Amino acid sequence: MSARFAGRVVLVAGSGDGICRATAVAFAREGATVMVAGPDREELEGTLKLIRDAGGAADSVVADIASGRAEESARMVAATVERFGTVDIAFNNATVSGPTSNLADIQEQDWAQTLAANLTGVWMAMKHELSRMEANGGGVIVNTACNMAQTGRLVGQSAYAASKAALSALTRTAAHEYVAKGIRINAISPGPANEPGSSxxxxxxxxxxxDTVVWLCSDEAVFVVGHDLVLDKKTV
Known part of the structure; x- marks a missing residue:
């Protein structure tokens, strides 16, 4: 265990597995106290076990920011503050792929649900996180956008690409709004993940x-503000 994030409280929001799980474990390994938020209690418990078995400190709250509902974001931030006293760092990893259809074939409901999950849900999370960080005098937020916001190359995913491109723009704008208040905001844009069973x-x-998220939230990245970092070898 490292002490790089000792004394800091990190909220990892989105799910209890995949990138969220890996990020929660990575922060705990660096000494942070971690709150993990997601819709699946069993997945969250699995993440907590990994952290606690390694000697880390963590808790979880069932909350689905991808629903786009204000009460979900309010509950996860309130639970973090109630349990650990504050929120120093937040990683918002809401990702719903939405319909696989050419643009003219997308149904209005599917379009609305995709934007609610990937854009409105993160906006809601940021509202509550920023309120707490402003009261603290600073903080760090990282959002998950997508490489398709840069390339647009995956045919049939225009709703998803549009929602993530909008999130990238939201992140950059918010970064300029809050940097003077001591809050750094950035995004990452991963390509398709290399996970077990994937191609x-x-x-x-x-x-x-x-590891990239942890670096963006560290003091080593103190001058990185309003950036959307693409993690995809095939983008260029």
């Missing part, structure tokens, strides 16, 4: 993505 051997693993 994306060239993609970053959840652990590699987690």
């Amino acid at each position: 994306f051997a060239d993609g970053a693993t959840p652990e590699q993505v987690a």
Whole structure:
């Protein structure tokens, strides 16, 4: 265990597995106290076990920011503050792929649900996180956008690409609004993940993505503000 994030409280929001799990474990390994938020209690418990078995401190709250509902974000931030006293760092990893259809074939409900999950849900999370961080005098937020916001190359995923491109723009704008208040805001844009059972051997693993998030939240990245960091070898 490292002490790089000792004394800091990190909220990891989105799910209890994949990139969220890897990031929660990575922060705990660096000495942070971690709150993990997601809709699946069993997945959250699995993440807590990994952290606690390694000697880390963590808790969880069932909350689904991808629902786009204000009460979900309010509950996870309130639970973090109630349990640990504050929120110093937040990683918002809401990702719903939405319909696989050409643009003209997307149904209005599917379009609305995709934007609610990937854009409105993160906006809601940021509202509550920023309120707490402003009261603390500073903090760090990282959001998960997507490489398709840069390339647009995956045919049939225009709703998803649009929602993530909007999130990238939201992140950059918010970064300019809050940097003077001591809050750094950035985004990451991973390509397809190299996870067990996937066919994306060239993609970053959840652990590699987690390492990037941890770095963005560290003092080593103190001058990185309003950036959307693409994690995809095939983008260029």
